[in-house]
Amino acid sequence: MAVAYERKAFPPVPEIKRIGIIGAGQMGGGIAQVAATSGILVDLVDLSAERIEATLQRIDGLLDRQIAKGNLTAEEKEAALSRIHTGESFDKLSEADLVVEAATENEEIKKKIFRELVPHLKADALVASNTSSISITRLAAQTDRPERFIGMHFMNPVPAMKLVEVIRGIATEEETYQAIRRLAEKMGKQAVTAEDFPAFIVNRVLLPMINEAVYTLYEGVGTVESIDTAMKLGANHPMGPLELADFIGLDTALSIMQVLYEGLADSKYRPCPLLVKYVEAGWLGRKVKRGFYDYRGATPVPTR
Ligand SMILES: CC(=O)CC(=O)SCCNC(=O)CCNC(=O)[C@H](O)C(C)(C)COP(=O)(O)OP(=O)(O)OC[C@H]1O[C@@H](n2cnc3c(N)ncnc32)[C@H](O)[C@@H]1OP(=O)(O)O
Numbered sequence: 672m673a674v675a676y677e678r679k680a681f682p683p684v685p686e687i688k689r690i691g692i693i694g695a696g697q698m699g700g701g702i703a704q705v706a707a708t709s710g711i712l713v714d715l716v717d718l719s720a721e722r723i724e725a726t727l728q729r730i731d732g733l734l735d736r737q738i739a740k741g742n743l744t745a746e747e748k749e750a751a752l753s754r755i756h757t758g759e760s761f762d763k764l765s766e767a768d769l770v771v772e773a774a775t776e777n778e779e780i781k782k783k784i785f786r787e788l789v790p791h792l793k794a795d796a797l798v799a800s801n802t803s804s805i806s807i808t809r810l811a812a813q814t815d816r817p818e819r820f821i822g823m824h825f826m827n828p829v830p831a832m833k834l835v836e837v838i839r840g841i842a843t844e845e846e847t848y849q850a851i852r853r854l855a856e857k858m859g860k861q862a863v864t865a866e867d868f869p870a871f872i873v874n875r876v877l878l879p880m881i882n883e884a885v886y887t888l889y890e891g892v893g894t895v896e897s898i899d900t901a902m903k904l905g906a907n908h909p910m911g912p913l914e915l916a917d918f919i920g921l922d923t924a925l926s927i928m929q930v931l932y933e934g935l936a937d938s939k940y941r942p943c944p945l946l947v948k949y950v951e952a953g954w955l956g957r958k959v960k961r962g963f964y965d966y967r968g969a970t971p972v973p974t975r
Pocket residue numbers: 733736740742802803825826827828829830831832873874877909910915919923
């Protein structure tokens with residue numbers, strides 16, 4: 672016999688004037704910067720005060736570059752910085768109209784974050800994840816509001832990349848979806864809708880290409896430099912695939928491949944053992960100054 676479910680009554684979706692961001696890494700910092708320069712108040716939360724401080728300094732430097740290019744005035748920079756508030760606990764997120772989670776790409780970490788976040792949320796707050804690959808439906812199920820939960824996947828570097836992928840979970844309501852599309856537009860981004868399958872659109876296509884580049888290196892078909900040069904000059908990519916992997920973060924790249932491999936159960940997504948080895952070594956790419964290139968000197972030096 673069919674069961675009639677009663678639709679849970681929610682307060683109306685708020686206009687998004689204040690966003691909370693969890694994780695002050697490269698993505699959380701980029702989202703904070705773009706939101707603040709778009710006139711949105713930001714509450715940026717991370718476990719580490721040092722990480723928050725480093726991210727604020729990075730934003731400061733990037734805004735100075737925009738001033739030097741004539742894209743921003745000194746007053747606009749100060750106004751943007753004054754919109755960013757920071758903290759180390761979820762208490763800081765109690766006024767947010769939307770919380771965007773941009774913490775480490777690990778399902779268990781994210782699930783724990785969402786469970787702990789719920790008691791701090793306003794009744795009408797929306798929740799989004801910037802996950803690169805993990806099921807929005809599974810993450811939404813950790814909250815009391817899967818109808819108000821969505822994937823809002825920005826690209827790296829956030830200030831420069833025009834795209835936001837918007838991913839609805841099985842329960843996401845139309846009002847939530849429309850509010851996130853309006854926000855993306857307000858932040859100067861173009862939204863593309865992707866269905867909730869492993870790694871969505873961009874990473875379903877991009878990460879197997881990067882993983883194949885690592886196999887190409889592993890099998891000795893080319894060196895780091897020859898593979899990157901070949902793809903930059905031969906396929907007009909702005910960065911070679913190994914340089915791009917370092918830029919994304921090798922831990923994140925490996926997590927995405929694992930989600931594809933497990934989620935689609937197809938051996939074509941098997942993470943390259945050399946990628947696994949770099950991550951095991953802690954050589955996670957640019958963010959730790961070593962990956963397929965060593966960034967500790969004046970110019971990057973290939974590690975193979
Ligand atoms: C893993 C995932 O889940 C999804 C992903 O994000 S996958 C990764 C997607 N990203 C890419 O593929 C990036 C590929 N690389 C590129 O497009 C280019 O190399 C690049 C845009 C990063 C830099 O381009 P460039 O021409 O060498 O540099 P440059 O001219 O100095 O910068 C272009 C713009 O990017 C900005 N920019 C460059 N690097 C930046 C950074 N690290 N952080 C913030 N902004 C940056 C610059 O400020 C500049 O902005 P304006 O146009 O407003 O002046």
